[in-house]
Amino acid sequence: MKQNTIERNTVRMVLVITMIIAVFPFIFMMIIALKPPGESVTGLNSLYVMNPTLNNFVRVNQIIPLARNAINSMVVSSVGALTTVFFCALAGFAFAKYTFPGKELMFIIMIATMMVPEETSVIPVFIIVRQLGWINNLLSLIVPKIATAIGIFYMRQYITTFPYSIMEQARIDGCSEFRIFWNMVLPNITPALAAWGSISFIVRWNELLWPLLFMRSRVMYTLTVAISLLPTAEGLSTPWQVIMAGAAVSVVPLVIIYFLLQRFQIAGLMTGSLKG
Amino acid sequence: MKESSLLARMWKARVVYLFIAPYFILFILFQLIPLVWSFVLSFHQWSGLGDMTFIGFDNYRRLFTSEQFRQVLFNTLFYWAVSIVTIIPISLLLATAINSPWLKRRSLIQTMTFLPYIISWVAAALVFRMLFDHEVGLINISLNALGLQAQPWLISTRLSKIPITILIIWRLVPWYMLIIYSGLKSVDLQYYEAAVIEGANALQRLIKITIPLISTILFFCFITLTIETFRIFAQPYALTQGGPGNSSMSIVQYLYINGFEFFNLGYASTVGYALALILLAVSSLQLRNMVKRNKEMNM
Numbered sequence: 271m272k273q274n275t276i277e278r279n280t281v282r283m284v285l286v287i288t289m290i291i292a293v294f295p296f297i298f299m300m301i302i303a304l305k306p307p308g309e310s311v312t313g314l315n316s317l318y319v320m321n322p323t324l325n326n327f328v329r330v331n332q333i334i335p336l337a338r339n340a341i342n343s344m345v346v347s348s349v350g351a352l353t354t355v356f357f358c359a360l361a362g363f364a365f366a367k368y369t370f371p372g373k374e375l376m377f378i379i380m381i382a383t384m385m386v387p388e389e390t391s392v393i394p395v396f397i398i399v400r401q402l403g404w405i406n407n408l409l410s411l412i413v414p415k416i417a418t419a420i421g422i423f424y425m426r427q428y429i430t431t432f433p434y435s436i437m438e439q440a441r442i443d444g445c446s447e448f449r450i451f452w453n454m455v456l457p458n459i460t461p462a463l464a465a466w467g468s469i470s471f472i473v474r475w476n477e478l479l480w481p482l483l484f485m486r487s488r489v490m491y492t493l494t495v496a497i498s499l500l501p502t503a504e505g506l507s508t509p510w511q512v513i514m515a516g517a518a519v520s521v522v523p524l525v526i527i528y529f530l531l532q533r534f535q536i537a538g539l540m541t542g543s544l545k546g
Numbered sequence: 547m548k549e550s551s552l553l554a555r556m557w558k559a560r561v562v563y564l565f566i567a568p569y570f571i572l573f574i575l576f577q578l579i580p581l582v583w584s585f586v587l588s589f590h591q592w593s594g595l596g597d598m599t600f601i602g603f604d605n606y607r608r609l610f611t612s613e614q615f616r617q618v619l620f621n622t623l624f625y626w627a628v629s630i631v632t633i634i635p636i637s638l639l640l641a642t643a644i645n646s647p648w649l650k651r652r653s654l655i656q657t658m659t660f661l662p663y664i665i666s667w668v669a670a671a672l673v674f675r676m677l678f679d680h681e682v683g684l685i686n687i688s689l690n691a692l693g694l695q696a697q698p699w700l701i702s703t704r705l706s707k708i709p710i711t712i713l714i715i716w717r718l719v720p721w722y723m724l725i726i727y728s729g730l731k732s733v734d735l736q737y738y739e740a741a742v743i744e745g746a747n748a749l750q751r752l753i754k755i756t757i758p759l760i761s762t763i764l765f766f767c768f769i770t771l772t773i774e775t776f777r778i779f780a781q782p783y784a785l786t787q788g789g790p791g792n793s794s795m796s797i798v799q800y801l802y803i804n805g806f807e808f809f810n811l812g813y814a815s816t817v818g819y820a821l822a823l824i825l826l827a828v829s830s831l832q833l834r835n836m837v838k839r840n841k842e843m844n845m
Contacts, residue, residue, distance in 0.1 A: 277748055281643045288640055289658045292720065295673045296661065298684075302676065313687035316676075361569045370559035371552055376566065383577055385829045387777050389798045390818035391580030393587060393811050397594075398580065414576040417569035447561045476666030478780040479798075483806065498668045498784050510676050517669040524664045529657075 299521070302514035303327070311510045326515035330500070333512070336519065338489050339496040343475055343520075346411045346492060351471040355463050357417040362425025363451050367437065380419040389479070396483055410484040411474070411492070421466055428462040429455060468531055475524060493520040587815035594811055605816035615817070617792045618800040621707060621782075625796065626775040628711050629718070634767055636715070637722035642752055644723070645730040656724075663720040670717055671784035675700065678709040703793035706786050710794055713781055718774070722767050729763035730756065772828050776821060797821050 302311055304322040309315070330336055364370075365377060388395075395414070404410035432455055440450050456463070481492045488496070497516040502508055556563075588605055592598040609615050644655060662670070677684050678699040686696035699709050733756065741751050757764070779798040782788045788795030788803075797817065805814030 278646070278648065281646055281649070284640070285643055285649075285655055285659075289655060291716070292659045292661050295670065295677070295716070296665070298677070299669075299673050311676075312682040313684060316682070316684055357568045360565045364562045364565035368559060368562045370562050371556050376570070380569075380573075383573065385773070385826060386577075386581065386822055387773065387798075387818075387825055388577075389777060389779070389801060390815075390822040391577065391584040392801070392818065393805050393815050394580035394583035395576055396806075397583075398575065414572060417572055419569075419573075422569060447565075451565075472664060476668070478666070478668055478783065479802070494666050494668050497672065498780075500672075508679075508682075510682065513672050514676065517672040521665050521669050525661070528661070528664050 296521070296525070299514050299518055302510055303518040305511050307511065326511040327519065329509075329512050330516045330519060333500065334491070334496040334516070335489050336496075339491050339493045340519070340523075342408060342485075342490060343493040344523075346408055346481075347471045347474040350412045350415065350474045351467045353412065353416045354418065354421060354470045355467045358421030358466065359425045359429070359456065359459065359463065360451060361417055361422045362427075363429050363455055365422065365426045366429040367432065367434070380422060384419045384423070392479070392483070399484055405484055406486050406490045407484075408490075411477070411481055415474075421470070424466060425459070425462060428459050432458060464531070468527070471527070472524060475520075584815040584818055587812050588819050590812040592811045593809045598812070601812070605813045608813065609816050609820060614792055615800065615820075618795045618797050621793070621795060622776060622778065622797045624707055625711060625714060625778055626772060629714055629771055629775045630768065632711075632715050633718050633722055633771060634764065637719050637726050637767070638752075638757075638764070640719065640723045641726035641730055642748075642756060644727055656727075660720045660724060662717045663724075665717070667713075667717065667780035668784045670713060671781060674709055674713045674716075675785055700786055701790055703791050706790060706794040710781050710785055713785060714775070714778070718771070722771065725767060726760065726763060729760040733759045769829055773825060776825050776828075 298316065301319050302316060303326055304319050304324075305311060306321050306323045306325065309320060327336075365373065399405060399410045399414075402410075404413075436454060437450055440454060445453070475492075476494055477492070478494055478498060481495045482498075485491050485495060491499075497513075497520050500513050500516050502513070550558075587598075589600060589602060590598040591601050591604075640659070643649075644652060644659075649655075676682065678686075680686060680696065680698045680701060683699070685699065689696055697705055699705050737755050737759070738751060741755055746754065777798055778796040779802065782794045782796050782799055783802075786794045788799050792800075798821065801814050801817040801821070804810045804817060
């Protein structure tokens with residue numbers, strides 16, 4: 271059993287090192303963000319903080335409209351996640367539980383579009399958004415991605431197991447098809463809704479290209495765009511403390527949400543659909 | 547019973563069409579029309595104002611002869627290739643490690659190792675920019691301490707792709723690890739017990755049992771990672787701005803600069819189509835696979 275012990279210890283060591291590598295940049299970021307201007311950020315000095323201060327966050331707030339940018343991110347991510355979950359589940363329900371003419375063709379079109387990168391058509395999309403008057407309007411970050419092919423695909427996989435007999439019974443009781451969806455299907459797929467909702471939230475919060483294109487004034491930026499445009503030079507030196515404080519502001523809300531939700535079931539959902 | 551006509555069947559399913567309508571309306575407005583429009587634009591010269599000029603294949607000719615495009619194509623292929631050969635094996639090994647039946651505190655380990663995926667590319671890139679800075683960065687200080695030469699990571703055309711690649715590996719391994727791990731959970735433990743009894747070591751078990759059993763998931767990882775790395779934009783944008791020179795610029799960044807800084811909307815669309823065609827070539831395999839499986843599912 272000696273080989274076994276060596277094996278186990280190797281595995282443990284690898285996992286501990288992985289955890290350190292995964293978490294270190296977060297700790298590093300917080301340390302620098304809390305450093306007062308007098309403390310050195312060079313080399314090994316960047317690994318500790320003597321007199322933590324929140325001053326850097328105040329300075330970030332002077333450079334960018336922090337509260338406003340945070341509200342934009344919050345609105346886009348939460349409204350986006352809620353609507354995405356609803357519309358993806360609705361379409362997923364249709365594909366999972368009904369037969370109708372054109373179903374197979376529509377499904378193939380949907381999967382095919384998953385393979386086309388959205389960057390290919392980013393210029394016409396920009397022109398359309400401008401025509402709609404959605405430049406500098408958060409709608410442009412929410413509406414176009416309300417129902418995504420990949421979201422519908424996963425919802426469909428999840429809803430497939432919902433029993434027909436319950437739907438039949440509900441119809442006999444006089445339920446409309448939408449009532450079946452709203453009152454019976456949705457409450458039964460909450461794990462999928464939570465998983466897909468949290469992933470959509472994170473993706474929208476972290477999105478760079480679209481808000482960079484569609485938001486054309488500082489007050490309309492999302493946090494991610496705002497921190498990507500923080501000044502990299504102040505005279506001859508780089509204001510690392512301020513940059514790290516900006517990064518921290520954009521990261522901390524997500525980390526809090528992550529720890530509240532604890533675990534993402536999204537991967538299980540995904541592999542489930544792969545085996546399907 | 548009589549076969550009802552197509553229209554009658556469609557009328558019967560009218561509510562279902564309503565359920566799908568939001569997706570298809572948005573699909574037509576924000577995907578289909580733009581895709582066709584982008585194709586048309588790729589044969590024109592247009593700055594966004596005034597009239598479009600039809601120039602035939604000039605944009606495509608320009609693309610194939612452009613030194614800069616060759617560079618950004620090479621960079622993107624570099625990110626793709628290095629990501630594939632590092633991320634998938636690392637994720638597989640870590641997922642196997644986490645899946646060890648005797649492991650304690652598994653959920654703590656999972657929570658911690660997944661963290662990088664939460665952070666945005668931009669925020670992560672800012673942290674990496676500082677870590678790799680040639681003056682204050684921890685990486686160079688550590689290299690010096692080990693007796694190695696400090697390197698100008700972010701300001702050298704030779705090295706600028708390396709910090710970006712490390713950033714990509716750092717942030718994406720957790721995601722692929724999680725996907726592979728949930729695949730592993732479905733593997734029957736009996737196979738392992740039999741293999742252990744027969745004296746197979748960890749590596750043998752990995753190659754002989756695990757990899758064949760989760761080949762579908764590994765293939766899925768390959769395809770999604772390919773799509774993701776071809777679409778790289780935020781990573782060089784926030785870490786090196788694509789520089790120095792064009793040494794770390796990606797295809798999408800090249801598209802962005804041509805479209806929204808130089809206002810060559812036609813040429814930018816050509817770049818977009820080149821990107822789509824390269825990706826389509828790679829992912830057509832997966833598409834066929836999915837359509838086939840879907841038919842088998844008897845929908």
